Amino acid sequence: MNNSTADKLTVGVVGGTGYTGGELCRLLLGHPAVEVILPTSREPRPFAHTHPNLRGSGLEFRPVERLEEQADELDVVFFCTPSGEAMNRVGHFLDHGVRVVDLSADFRFRDVDRYQRVYGREHAAAHLLPEAVYGVTELNRDRVRDARLIANPGCYAITAILALTPLLNGGFVDLTSPLSIHATNGTTGAGTTPKKAIMHAEVAESMLAYSLEGHRHGPELEAFLANAIQGPPVRVDINTAHGNFARGIHLQANAGLRQRLDRDQLLETFTAAYGPGHEGEHFVLVNDVPKQGGVNEKEYDVYPSLGHVVGSNFCHLGVDVDRARGIAKVVAVTDNLVKGAAGSAIQNMNVMFGLDETLGLRTYAL
Ligand SMILES: NC(=O)C1=CN([C@@H]2O[C@H](COP(=O)(O)OP(=O)(O)OC[C@H]3O[C@@H](n4cnc5c(N)ncnc54)[C@H](OP(=O)(O)O)[C@@H]3O)[C@@H](O)[C@H]2O)C=CC1
């Protein structure tokens, strides 16, 4: 309990009945350094009714108030609740020496005005914003290590950040126009609250665009990327949709280039950033299959496809260049519930507790 370098952790999961909470429980059950998992629900209900895939695990829901009473027993608590909830409860756990990883958007902005503009509500714990660390583990590892409070990134945001950072850090991008992002998410991205438009009967054999006025992950991305490059403002044009599948994000990011580059040069840049294979960043893998076909040949295997990451904590990246128009193109795929949520949350927990960052997360895709 309340360890800083523990090898057996006691973990709370607030919002354990939802998609990210369920996925977190699934992954934590296979984590060798986690001993006790305490998920919450506001309603009393049998765990295996909600998560039949975890039948036999022995986990049980408790009210969040009970978890708060148990704070002294906890090492870390994850919030898997809709945005606007964690901000009311995080302080209690921090005061009891519990580390917090919030999967919602409550602590993703340093600037409270920006939070209030993007989410349209007052922030109830603005005093905690300056210390919250934005948890793209690969790019913020040193700060994650010492953090008490992690703001886990949005699922589109982390996928786009991993896709765009090497291009931006290389100084290759013309930032006078917005970066263009098109992303399709599985239906689990919409959470468990029933809505007719997102039912199977509506989405099967179909696609569902939403938030074209500017998805709320746009400002999140802009804030992180501008800070990372310490350069001019970054603007993103983000377009989102739900596809005819349950999980996974397929994201394409296009950026106008300031100089002539070819695919091999981009591949070198991305491989330098993330390493070849698992040598660099374990969970970020660059598809470096060479192109061998002629003009107009469809070489599907030179880019990642969504199925390559589903069920895993990996982000696969593929790159190319439209040389006639000077546009760099990046394809990034992640599982929204793993790298986009529960997997990154555990990766951050591992770093916070001085554990091997890949612990509990080494599974390859389905
Ligand atoms: N789905 C995704 O792909 C991703 C989601 N996120 C973010 O993670 C968070 C959870 O998302 P997701 O799992 O999809 O959402 P769900 O709608 O599937 O689950 C939300 C959970 O929160 C609980 N809950 C709701 N209100 C409260 C409250 N006032 N106090 C305590 N618990 C509450 C519900 O449990 P109960 O009713 O049983 O109490 C439920 O378990 C959201 O902030 C979402 O934006 C982040 C990345 C990816």
Ligand SMILES: CC(=O)N[C@@H](CCC(=O)OP(=O)(O)O)C(=O)O
């Ligand atoms: C449930 C929900 O809001 N899903 C989001 C994607 C999941 C996510 O990453 O949203 P957060 O920024 O809130 O974490 C959506 O469909 O746009």
